[in-house]
Amino acid sequence: MKKLDASRIYMIMGFMTSLANATMFTTYAIYQVVALGFNPLQLLMVGVVLEVTVLLFEGVTGVMADTYSRRASVIVGMFVLGAGFVLEGSAMWLGDGGTAMSAFVWLLIAQVVFGIGFTFVSGADSAWMVDEVGEDRAGGVFLKAKRIGLIGTLLGIGLSVAISTVGYNLPYIAGGLMYLALGAFLIVQMKETNFTRPEKPEGGSSHWRSMKTTWVMGARTVRGNRILLMILIVTLFSGAASEGYDRLWQAFVIGDIGFPAAIRFNMATWFGLIALASTLLSLAAVWAAEKRMNIAGEKFVRRSLVVLTAARVLGIAGLALSPDFAYALAAVLLIEVVTALTGPLYDTWLNMNIESRSRATVLSMLSQSDALGQTGGGPFVGWIGSRLSVRASLLASAALLVPILAVFARARGQQIAAPSGKQNTP
Numbered sequence: 001m002k003k004l005d006a007s008r009i010y011m012i013m014g015f016m017t018s019l020a021n022a023t024m025f026t027t028y029a030i031y032q033v034v035a036l037g038f039n040p041l042q043l044l045m046v047g048v049v050l051e052v053t054v055l056l057f058e059g060v061t062g063v064m065a066d067t068y069s070r071r072a073s074v075i076v077g078m079f080v081l082g083a084g085f086v087l088e089g090s091a092m093w094l095g096d097g098g099t100a101m102s103a104f105v106w107l108l109i110a111q112v113v114f115g116i117g118f119t120f121v122s123g124a125d126s127a128w129m130v131d132e133v134g135e136d137r138a139g140g141v142f143l144k145a146k147r148i149g150l151i152g153t154l155l156g157i158g159l160s161v162a163i164s165t166v167g168y169n170l171p172y173i174a175g176g177l178m179y180l181a182l183g184a185f186l187i188v189q190m191k192e193t194n195f196t197r198p199e200k201p202e203g204g205s206s207h208w209r210s211m212k213t214t215w216v217m218g219a220r221t222v223r224g225n226r227i228l229l230m231i232l233i234v235t236l237f238s239g240a241a242s243e244g245y246d247r248l249w250q251a252f253v254i255g256d257i258g259f260p261a262a263i264r265f266n267m268a269t270w271f272g273l274i275a276l277a278s279t280l281l282s283l284a285a286v287w288a289a290e291k292r293m294n295i296a297g298e299k300f301v302r303r304s305l306v307v308l309t310a311a312r313v314l315g316i317a318g319l320a321l322s323p324d325f326a327y328a329l330a331a332v333l334l335i336e337v338v339t340a341l342t343g344p345l346y347d348t349w350l351n352m353n354i355e356s357r358s359r360a361t362v363l364s365m366l367s368q369s370d371a372l373g374q375t376g377g378g379p380f381v382g383w384i385g386s387r388l389s390v391r392a393s394l395l396a397s398a399a400l401l402v403p404i405l406a407v408f409a410r411a412r413g414q415q416i417a418a419p420s421g422k423q424n425t426p
Helices: 006-025 028-035 040-067 070-095 103-121 124-133 135-164 170-189 207-223 226-257 267-292 298-320 325-351 356-387 390-411
Strands: none
Touching (some): 006 070, 006 135, 006 170, 028 040, 028 267, 040 070, 040 103, 040 226, 040 356, 070 103, 070 170, 103 124, 124 135, 226 298, 226 356, 226 390, 267 325, 298 325, 298 390, 356 390
């Protein structure tokens, strides 16, 4: 079988992971809120366990990817992710099967497995792609992969709605099986030609010493680059804000807003239609960005991220203050389109500032910052929801994004690192 080039493999990964994620997450709230009966605090605690796992393992797996193999890290991660999602879908059966543990406990265990799998893939996939295709092409590949991923999302939405009518937990099992199939595909097709392992330290084959050297190199890269330090702050606050919105918006629509009584669709169909509309709008927005915008310049990337962050603040606050379904729908659509555009631009900004030899490690460190923000922000937002209301939780999530605008403003005038990884003189 002929090997595919790295850009196509990365796009296939984007398609398959988006297909699996849309299959699982389009109707996840029906599974967790309706079938399992979780309250807002429990929903946030699920996220906290996931993010604590990421926080603990992200640095180790990132260093392993930079020390041994990014390809191996991605493949292992796909299989672990698949196992975690299958376990999450099975939590309802396990909790009701006469075992001593409830479905909630099984779901928390699944988050640990899922979180470990995520850390193997996080950073390693984009680091592998950038090395294989080159930094000059990476921005375009990120955008194209996002567009193709949105096509996978469209298919996943329909699958999620159809499968959930049979069983609320079945979308998770289907998505997990897709991740397992993707791991098997990558074993056959994924190659690694431009990765060079760090030289082993003198005095023997100390794997731990080699990993320590790689981690220190990554830490020095972050510490010595003011743009990366600013990105670290951005990921911290973005993580704190995203946890509240991601975990609560569907529960907010179910419990506080409700669906139009005149149109008698079931909840799965409504969430499927919302996801369909947001994906189509996102697909158009990403296509326009890919065709008409030049994302190679750092100034353009940063200015775009400022506008998108401000729009996200307005969207989440608008959702929290929505008086009815129409306003809530408009806010959700705005947030989802902004999120779709932010991802490729943010990835481009990151990789403009990271040298190849420590790319996966630095990306993992930034992912740890995101996990730290979600770990701290999740319980805070959940506590507000349990004491006041879900509306108040969403407003708190919007407020947590505001400091990011100040960070972007401070980044104005800072020079970007050269593509080679060497910094320009400030």
